[in-house]
Amino acid sequence: MADAAPGPQRPKLRVAVLISGGGSNMAALLGAAAAADFPAEIALVLSNRADAGGLAKAAAAGVATAVVDHRAFPDRDSFDAAIDAELARHGIEFVCLAGFMRLLTEGFTDRWRDRMINVHPSLLPLFKGLHTHQRALDAGVRFHGCTVHFVRFGMDEGPIIVQAAVPVLAGDDADSLAARVLAMEHKIYPLALRLVGEGRAVVDGERVRIEGEGAAPGGMLWPAG
Ligand SMILES: Nc1nc2c(c(=O)[nH]1)N[C@@H](CN(C=O)c1ccc(C(=O)N[C@@H](CCC(=O)O)C(=O)O)cc1)CN2
Numbered sequence: 001m002a003d004a005a006p007g008p009q010r011p012k013l014r015v016a017v018l019i020s021g022g023g024s025n026m027a028a029l030l031g032a033a034a035a036a037d038f039p040a041e042i043a044l045v046l047s048n049r050a051d052a053g054g055l056a057k058a059a060a061a062g063v064a065t066a067v068v069d070h071r072a073f074p075d076r077d078s079f080d081a082a083i084d085a086e087l088a089r090h091g092i093e094f095v096c097l098a099g100f101m102r103l104l105t106e107g108f109t110d111r112w113r114d115r116m117i118n119v120h121p122s123l124l125p126l127f128k129g130l131h132t133h134q135r136a137l138d139a140g141v142r143f144h145g146c147t148v149h150f151v152r153f154g155m156d157e158g159p160i161i162v163q164a165a166v167p168v169l170a171g172d173d174a175d176s177l178a179a180r181v182l183a184m185e186h187k188i189y190p191l192a193l194r195l196v197g198e199g200r201a202v203v204d205g206e207r208v209r210i211e212g213e214g215a216a217p218g219g220m221l222w223p224a225g
């Protein structure tokens with residue numbers, strides 16, 4: 001089967017993952033990238049916090065790491081310029097934000113337009129920003145979920161690539177809901193990067209066209225009765 005890999009052999013996309021914390025989404029991307037037919041390689045894991053748990057996970061997997069601490073810079077422009085320099089140093093072509101908790105400048109998001117994606121723990125455009133799980137509970141929605149999108153300067157406003165929905169269960173609190181959503185993040189982020197790397201997630205204005213999206217699942221209702 002090895003020679004059945006789909007399509008002409010593209011060079012693997014050279015990717016950096018930007019984190020601020022534990023890095024479970026980064027680890028999911030690393031795991032997916034271990035597959036021979038995965039169209040991207042994780043060449044760098046960069047954090048704005050030296051105490052981010054994800055740095056040790058990346059180092060243990062033999063991936064280069066870097067720390068660019070936002071507190072060491074007088075403003076966002078110089079911080080973003082330092083990140084850019086590190087990305088250039090590693091020959092990075094594409095950026096994945098994975099729990100990266102700094103708002104990036106317009107200059108940075110324009111330079112990386114349609115070459116940078118982010119995972120957000122809600123069904124965008126619902127619940128942009130922080131504390132999404134508690135806000136979903138407070139709103140009483142029956143479905144919640146997560147989104148991988150291309151990044152624009154406007155927070156959580158970029159074109160959507162993949163989403164996953166989960167039911168909100170009686171007795172859920174923000175932690176139990178976050179855990180159910182996080183498990184789906186670990187599925188949709190590798191899928192989104194594969195679609196981008198294979199050239200099947202095509203940005204068309206502020207929408208993404210998925211080429212060969214496959215059979216759609218049936219509708220879901222919740223509660224069931
Ligand atoms: N220009 C953009 N920058 C970022 C985006 C984006 O869509 N456009 N996505 C975020 C990720 N994110 C939500 O998914 C997010 C990250 C951080 C914040 C925020 O309010 N950060 C505060 C600091 C918080 C902290 O340090 O803990 C800030 O930067 O002042 C909101 C949403 C990544 N960047």
Ligand SMILES: NCC(=O)N[C@@H]1O[C@H](COP(=O)([O-])[O-])[C@@H](O)[C@H]1O
Pocket residue numbers: 019020021022023024025026054098099100101119120121129130182185
């Ligand atoms: N607004 C951005 C945001 O809230 N991102 C969220 O931070 C968590 C990082 O977890 P991880 O470090 O284990 O990947 C993830 O749930 C991600 O969706």
